[in-house]
Structures are given as C-alpha cells and as structure tokens.
Amino acid sequence: MAQNLIYSNHVAQELDRAVEAIGPSNIVVIVDTNTKSFVLPRMQSESSAVAKATVIEVMPGDVNKNIDSLSTIWEQMQQAGCNRSSLVINLGGGMVTDMGAFAASTFKRGVKFINVPTTLLAAVDASVGGKTGINFNGLKNEVGVFNEADTVIISSTFFNTLNNQEKLSGYAEMIKHALLSSKEEYDTLLRYDVTSIDPDRMLDLIKTSVAVKEKIVTEDPTEKGLRKALNLGHTAGHAFEELSIERNSPIPHGFAVAYGMVVELILASKKLGFPTAELTRFASYIKENYGIFAFSCKEYDRLIALMHHDKKNSNASEINFSLISAPGNIVTDCTADDEEIKAAFDIYREFSGQ
Amino acid sequence: MAQNLIYSNHVAQELDRAVEAIGPSNIVVIVDTNTKSFVLPRMQSESSAVAKATVIEVMPGDVNKNIDSLSTIWEQMQQAGCNRSSLVINLGGGMVTDMGAFAASTFKRGVKFINVPTTLLAAVDASVGGKTGINFNGLKNEVGVFNEADTVIISSTFFNTLNNQEKLSGYAEMIKHALLSSKEEYDTLLRYDVTSIDPDRMLDLIKTSVAVKEKIVTEDPTEKGLRKALNLGHTAGHAFEELSIERNSPIPHGFAVAYGMVVELILASKKLGFPTAELTRFASYIKENYGIFAFSCKEYDRLIALMHHDKKNSNASEINFSLISAPGNIVTDCTADDEEIKAAFDIYREFSGQ
Numbered sequence: 001m002a003q004n005l006i007y008s009n010h011v012a013q014e015l016d017r018a019v020e021a022i023g024p025s026n027i028v029v030i031v032d033t034n035t036k037s038f039v040l041p042r043m044q045s046e047s048s049a050v051a052k053a054t055v056i057e058v059m060p061g062d063v064n065k066n067i068d069s070l071s072t073i074w075e076q077m078q079q080a081g082c083n084r085s086s087l088v089i090n091l092g093g094g095m096v097t098d099m100g101a102f103a104a105s106t107f108k109r110g111v112k113f114i115n116v117p118t119t120l121l122a123a124v125d126a127s128v129g130g131k132t133g134i135n136f137n138g139l140k141n142e143v144g145v146f147n148e149a150d151t152v153i154i155s156s157t158f159f160n161t162l163n164n165q166e167k168l169s170g171y172a173e174m175i176k177h178a179l180l181s182s183k184e185e186y187d188t189l190l191r192y193d194v195t196s197i198d199p200d201r202m203l204d205l206i207k208t209s210v211a212v213k214e215k216i217v218t219e220d221p222t223e224k225g226l227r228k229a230l231n232l233g234h235t236a237g238h239a240f241e242e243l244s245i246e247r248n249s250p251i252p253h254g255f256a257v258a259y260g261m262v263v264e265l266i267l268a269s270k271k272l273g274f275p276t277a278e279l280t281r282f283a284s285y286i287k288e289n290y291g292i293f294a295f296s297c298k299e300y301d302r303l304i305a306l307m308h309h310d311k312k313n314s315n316a317s318e319i320n321f322s323l324i325s326a327p328g329n330i331v332t333d334c335t336a337d338d339e340e341i342k343a344a345f346d347i348y349r350e351f352s353g354q
Numbered sequence: 355m356a357q358n359l360i361y362s363n364h365v366a367q368e369l370d371r372a373v374e375a376i377g378p379s380n381i382v383v384i385v386d387t388n389t390k391s392f393v394l395p396r397m398q399s400e401s402s403a404v405a406k407a408t409v410i411e412v413m414p415g416d417v418n419k420n421i422d423s424l425s426t427i428w429e430q431m432q433q434a435g436c437n438r439s440s441l442v443i444n445l446g447g448g449m450v451t452d453m454g455a456f457a458a459s460t461f462k463r464g465v466k467f468i469n470v471p472t473t474l475l476a477a478v479d480a481s482v483g484g485k486t487g488i489n490f491n492g493l494k495n496e497v498g499v500f501n502e503a504d505t506v507i508i509s510s511t512f513f514n515t516l517n518n519q520e521k522l523s524g525y526a527e528m529i530k531h532a533l534l535s536s537k538e539e540y541d542t543l544l545r546y547d548v549t550s551i552d553p554d555r556m557l558d559l560i561k562t563s564v565a566v567k568e569k570i571v572t573e574d575p576t577e578k579g580l581r582k583a584l585n586l587g588h589t590a591g592h593a594f595e596e597l598s599i600e601r602n603s604p605i606p607h608g609f610a611v612a613y614g615m616v617v618e619l620i621l622a623s624k625k626l627g628f629p630t631a632e633l634t635r636f637a638s639y640i641k642e643n644y645g646i647f648a649f650s651c652k653e654y655d656r657l658i659a660l661m662h663h664d665k666k667n668s669n670a671s672e673i674n675f676s677l678i679s680a681p682g683n684i685v686t687d688c689t690a691d692d693e694e695i696k697a698a699f700d701i702y703r704e705f706s707g708q
Contacts, residue, residue: 067425075491084577106460109487109498110576133463137429144463145499222464223438 003148005128005214007207009157009199011116012046015089018151019049022112024087027053028080030073030100032060035092038161039118043091053089054080058096065095065134067143073103086111087150093119094126094253098141101132105147112150118158120170120194120202121254124177124209127152129217129230139309140238146222154210156202164195168290169254174205176232176261177212182328185212190285229330231322233261236344239306240293246302251293258286259293262351264321266344267336272325283351292352300342307341357502359482359568361561363511363553365470366400369443372505373403376466378441381407382434384427384454386414389446392515393472397445407443408434412450419449419488421497427457440465441504447473448480448607452495455486459501466504472512474524474548474556475608478531478563481506483571483584493663494592500576508564510556518549522644523608528559530586530615531566536682539566544639583684585676587615590698593660594647600656605647612640613647616705618675620698621690626679637705646706654696661695 008014019027029050031040036057043050056076058069077086090100090113097115104113117123133144159167171194178185185208197205213230220227237253237260244251262283268274295303307319318335325331336344362368373381383404385394390411397404410430412423431440444454444467451469458467471477487498513521525548532539539562551559567584574581591607591614598605616637622628649657661673672689679685690698 067421071421071490074497078491078493078496106487106497106499108496109485109500131463133460136425137432139432142432142462143428143460145460145501146463147499 003128003130004151005210006151006153007155007203008153009155009203011153011155011157012043012050014153015043015047015114015116016049018114018153019087019089022087022150024112025083025085026081027087027089028056028077028082029053029089029091030056030058030096030103032058032064032092032096034060034161035096035118039091039158043116050089050091056080058099060095062095062135062140065099067134067136070099070103070134073100074107077103077107082107082111084108084111088113089116090114090149091116091118092122093117094122097122097126098132098144099134101147101149102134102144105132105145110147115149115152117152117154119162120156120159120167120206121173122170123154123156123206124170125173125213127154128210128213129227130221140242154203154206156199156206159199159202165252165255167194168258169252170194172233172254172258172261172290174209176230176257177209179261179324179327180216180229180232180330181212183326185209186327226330226332228320228322228332232324233257233264235307235319235321236260236263236303239303240295242306243295243299243303244293255290256293258290259348262286263344263348264323266347266351267321267334267340268323268325268331270340270344271334271336272323272331274323274325278327280351283348287352292354294352294354295345295349297342297345297349300345303345304338304341357482357484358505359564360505360507361509361557362507363509363557365507365509365511366397366404368507369397369401369468369470370403372468372507373441373443376441376504378466379437379439380435381441381443382410382431382436383407383443383445384410384412384450384457385445386412386418386447386450388414388515389450389472393445393512397470404443404445410434412453414449416449416489416494419453421488421490424453424457424488427454428461431457431461436461436465438462438465442467443470444468444503445470445472446476447471448476451476451480452486452498453488455501455503456488456498459486459499464501469503469506471506471508473516474510474513474521474560475527476524477508477510477560478524479527479567481508482564482567483581484575494596508557508560510553510560513553513556519606519609521548522612523606524548526587526608526612526615526644528563530584530611531563533615533678533681534570534583534586534684535566537680539563540681544635580684580686582674582676582686586678587611587618589661589673589675590614590617590657593657594649596660597649597653597657598647609644610647612644613702616640617698617702618677620701620705621675621688621694622677622679622685624694624698625688625690626677626685628677628679632681634705637702641706646708648706648708649699649703651696651699651703654699657699658692658695 088104130146130148136142237257241256442458484502490496591611595610
C-alpha cells in the first residue's frame with residue numbers, strides 16, 4: 001500500500017481531508033516541546049482533526065529518540081483508549097516522525113499514522129521511505145521497522161520557525177538527491193540561497209527532490225540494493241556526526257552529510273573518475289555555505305572505527321560506500337580500505353584549508 | 355514473501371538446510387531457561403547452525419515477555435555483532451517465538467528469523483500468521499508487528515518434555531481450528547487422547563490443524579476480516595485468563611480458550627442456532643478433559659469489563675465475538691450485550707455443575 005504524498009501549504013485542510021478518508025475511532029497527535037509551542041496552536045485552531053486529538057508530548061532532540069520516550073508514547077496511547085482503528089498524527093521534525101511512526105507501527109501491531117514534517121530535513125528525508133525507529137544503546141536508528149505512513153503532508157509553511165542552520169541541514173539532503181539525479185538538478189540547487197527561498201518555490205524544489213528519493217525507494221523498499229544510493233555522504237557523514245557527539249559539540253545531521261559528501265566524492269574521483277573540476281566546485285560550495293569539519297590525522301583511526309560500526313556494512317573488514325561517477329550515475333557497493341579513506345581525509349583537509 | 359513451513363521430526367537437518375539457504379553473516383539462537391536445559395544441548399550437538407550460534411537466554415513465562423527482556427535481546431544482538439544479514443533462531447514456546455520474532459523484526463529494522471516451536475501450543479498457534487510482540491503495561495501482546503518468519507520448522511519431537519497440561523493447552527487451539535474447519539476434523543480430534551498420541555500421528559494432526567489457520571491468515575494477513583475467526587473462544591477465554599491472573603492462580607492459555615469456547619458456543623446456539631446437541635457434547639468433552647472454570651455471578655461484571663479491554667473490539671459499547679453457526683460455518687463480527695453474555699455465563703456454570 002503506497003502512502004499518499006501531498007504537497008501543499010494548506011496543511012490543515014489537507015490533513016482534515018485525509019483524516020476524514022480514514023475515519024479513525026480516535027486521534028492522537030505527537031509533538032515535541034518545540035512543535036507544541038510553535039506549530040500545534042495554529043494547527044489546533046485550523047484543523048478540526050488536531051483540535052479533537054489527544055496531545056502526546058515528547059522531549060525534543062535526537063537524544064530523546066529513545067526507548068523511554070517510546071514507552072511513554074505507548075502508555076499515553078493506552079490512556080487515550082487507542083485501539084487498532086485509532087490514528088496517530090506525527091507533527092514535528094524527523095525525530096518526531098521517526099519515533100511516532102515506530103510507536104504507531106507497533107502499538108497493537110500497527111495503527112495508521114499521518115506524518116506532517118515541520119522541518120526541511122524531515123520534509124525531504126524522513127517523510128518518504130518508511131524508515132521508522134529509535135536510537136538504542138548508543139547506536140542511531142538501531143531499532144525500528146520499515147512501514148509507510150497512510151499520508152504524508154509536505155509543506156514549507158512551518159519553515160519560518162526554523163533557523164538558518166536548520167534550513168541548511170535539510171538543504172544538504174536535497175543536494176544529495178540532486179547529485180543522485182542529474183547535473184541539471186544539481187546545478188539548480190547550487191544557484192539558490194536556501195536561507196531566502198520563498199515558500200512556494202521551496203515547495204516545488206522539495207517536490208523535485210522527494211521524487212528522486214521516492215523513485216529509488218519504490219525500486220528497493222527494504223534497502224537490498226539501489227536504495228543504498230541514498231547513503232551517499234552518510235558513511236563518512238555519520239562518522240563525523242558521531243565524532244562531534246563524542247567531542248560534546250554535536251553538528252547538525254545535514255552538515256555532517258555535507259562534509260561526508262565531499263569526502264565521498266573525493267573517493268569517487270579516485271575510484272570512479274568523478275570529474276575533478278566538479279569535485280572542486282562542490283567542495284568550495286560546501287565550504288562557503290557549511291564551513292568545514294576540522295579534525296586531525298590522529299582522529300583518522302577513530303573515524304574509520306566509527307564507519308565500521310555503520311549498519312550498512314555487512315562485512316566488517318572493509319567499508320562500503322554508495323558513490324557516483326558523475327551527477328546522476330549511481331554506483332552502489334563500492335569498497336574502500338583504510339588507506340584509501342585516509343588519503344581522502346588528507347585531501348578533504350587540504351580542500352578545507354586545514 | 356510467504357514463510358517456508360516445514361513439518362518434520364528431523365529438526366536439526368531441516369534447520370541446517372534452511373540456514374544454508376539463507377547464508378547469514380552470523381547466528382543467534384534465543385531460548386528460555388527451560389529450552390536452554392531441555393532442548394538446546396541436543397540441538398547444539400545435532401545442528402551445525404545452532405552449534406555455532408550465540409545463545410541468548412531469557413527468563414521463561416508470559417510475565418517475562420516484556421520490554422526489559424526485549425531490550426536484553428537487542429543488547430545481546432548488538433554484542434554478538436549482529437547486522438542486517440544476521441539470522442535469529444527462536445527455539446522455544448510461544449513466548450520465545452513471539453518475543454524473539456519481534457526482536458528480530460525490529461533490530462536494525464528487521465533481520466531474518468527462523469521459528470522452531472518446542473511446545474504444541476506454539477507449533478499450532480504461534481508459528482503461523484506473523485504475529486510478533488510483547489506484553490506492555492499490563493496488557494497482553496500490546497506491542498508488536500505482523501511479520502512472518504523466513505522458515506518455521508514444526509515438529510512433535512520436543513513434546514516428550516511437555517507435561518499433560520501443556521499438551522492439553524495446545525490441543526485446545528487444535529480443537530478451535532477443527533471447529534472452524536469442518537465437522538469431520540472436529541470429530542477426529544475428539545476421538546484422541548492428546549496425552550498419548552504417537553509423534554508421527556501428532557505431526558499429521560498438527561499439519562491438518564495449521565493448514566486451517568494458514569488458509570484463514572492468507573486470506574486476511576492483517577486481521578481486517580476473516581482472520582477474526584481465529585478469536586473463537588478467545589474473547590471469553592482471555593477474560594478467564596486475566597481473571598485467573600488477578601486471582602493469583604493463572605490457568606494455561608489453552609484451558610482458558612477451552613472454557614471460552616464453551617461460553618461462546620452457548621452464545622452461538624442462542625444467536626446463530628449452533629446445534630444444541632453438539633453444544634452439549636462439546637461442553638461435556640471440555641469438562642471431562644479440561645475441568646471447569648469456577649466463578650460466581652459476582653464476578654460477571656469484572657469478566658465483562660475485561661472483555662471490553664480486548665483489543666479486537668473497536669467499539670467499546672458492545673462486545674464483538676467470532677462465532678460459528680455449525681462446525682465449519684464461520685460468522686465474524688457478532689455482537690452481544692452485557693445481558694446476553696451474563697445469560698451465557700449462567701448456562702456455562704450450569705453445564706459445569708456450579
């Protein structure tokens with residue numbers, strides 16, 4: 001059953017229509033402390049479905065995407081008298097949509113849910129593909145299921161509550177999709193300044209971007225093959241993200257992916273002939289908009305160890321990357337050994353002026 | 355993807371063949387304290403897959419089918435270095451297969467698992483249909499997913515470790531399947547004494563019984579319609595089971611279902627014309643083999659309240675039953691009000707000589 005994907009800045013209207021089509025016995029809306037303050041009141045006044053829903057609030061941030069918050073959601077669903085005909089509306093960023101979707105997918109073995117992503121990152125990355133889950137015992141998204149929403153309502157109407165860093169973080173995933181799609185899409189995105197795109201134009205750009213992911217996911221829903229392409233930038237990116245957490249100064253996910261894409265395109269230029277001029281242009285763009293990830297050669301081994309923990313690597317003796325030989329030309333299951341990765345780190349540090 | 359269902363008393367051989375076809379990166383075997391003592395050693399000596407598997411042990415009993423045990427399984431899967439190409443073998447009764455299957459279905463969003471049920475109840479009831487899950491916050495199977503095993507190996511070879519009560523408990527589910535299937539199957543089962551059936555004949559009877567469930571589940575995998583038929587005896591039965599827990603003297607699941615079937619066939623005779631002579635014969639058979647569930651009219655309201663909590667009831671103002679108008683004639687979504695249920699309790703208590 002494919003999920004119903006709606007692009008609209010008339011969110012309340014679309015939401016009420018989707019809820020009416022489902023006809024749930026009761027509704028809960030899951031928010032975090034941020035969306036409870038900044039998004040929920042407006043939705044409660046505009047949407048009759050949200051107005052009558054029981055509100056379940058979780059603490060914000062990836063650190064709270066854990067089994068305690070999940071248990072709280074299940075408990076509050078019980079208290080709200082939820083049964084198999086209930087409906088969950090997830091109103092928030094990727095943390096809320098990932099965890100809320102997992103809670104809904106497992107409560108009484110599954111109730112329907114609607115995702116209303118409120119951040120650019122969630123709109124582009126977390127709404128499509130059916131990935132649900134929580135972090136567990138120190139590992140990201142360690143526990144979850146693949147399960148699609150009944151409906152996802154994608155809008156840019158809430159982005160005025162985001163700061164520039166949050167907008168840039170989401171835009172990095174859009175750039176990734178463009179790189180996987182075509183030179184044209186990639187060129188288009190590099191012309192915009194994400195911090196000042198008007199909402200309707202942004203919605204168009206998101207639609208184009210999500211279509212790339214949708215196409216890939218449709219061909220490979222459970223990540224056996226082509227879907228691995230979506231990991232572009234994420235193998236190195238996750239290592240940067242986790243190292244930043246170990247340093248107690250976490251960087252936003254999209255920034256980590258941006259730096260990770262530079263490292264992985266360096267590998268792609270070495271191993272697959274990704275054009276050097278394009279690499280230089282890309283690295284400059286990322287440096288200008290996202291800055292750099294600073295690290296020393298003493299941290300190479302730790303970064304590589306973190307990559308080995310990456311769940312997509314089924315063989316622990318080498319590291320698997322999803323690369324491109326040019327914008328739009330996907331090559332999954334490229335492997336690199338430690339020396340090749342270290343050489344790429346050297347070049348990344350040169351590019352970034354370290 | 356349909357699961358591979360194997361009926362054989364050469365379990366180790368079939369298991370090794372199934373594991374070889376999967377080709378996992380590593381294997382964990384989940385057991386409880388009982389199957390660790392009574393079943394695992396034999397399997398470790400006969401099956402090369404089990405011999406090299408990491409053993410994860412959980413505490414036995416439905417009370418341990420909870421989120422703490424589940425977390426322990428996830429943690430030990432992490433420690434065993436499990437990835438998406440790992441394989442989980444669940445070796446135990448329904449508690450192990452339900453919880454182990456849920457752990458496997460959610461670890462890194464799902465790894466393959468094989469169920470090797472070691473009790474009659476699990477062989478007949480828990481192996482087919484893809485129901486996985488745990489109890490949560492006082493409610494049975496409150497959290498889980500629908501997900502089928504890669505392979506289920508059904509045998510009667512472990513039943514010599516079961517006591518008569520455990521055998522009778524499983525046989526009640528077989529009688530339920532027979533009632534849903536035909537007069538002939540039902541008559542066949544009522545001729546046997548489950549405590550003394552030889553293993554090969556038992557395997558044949560299980561095969562016939564599971565085929566009934568398989569047929570129903572195939573037509574309705576997520577319990578939207580026909581699958582509700584499998585709840586025959588369970589709406590009243592769960593209430594008896596939960597009341598027995600509240601009294602601190604829990605009765606086996608299959609016994610509760612046996613008593614529940616009598617109550618529900620009383621309702622079926624009132625509402626659907628289920629033949630009275632057949633009802634009397636059935637009630638006598640159950641009384642003779644399973645004894646009776648003793649309760650007073652003061653407990654009627656509590657039993658009815660427990661039924662209202664049953665998750666299959668989407669409308670809390672009346673109670674939904676899956677009944678039959680005769681052996682083999684399924685009628686789902688019958689409703690009964692409190693007075694009708696109380697009248698059925700009266701008749702049950704008369705039948706059972708209370």
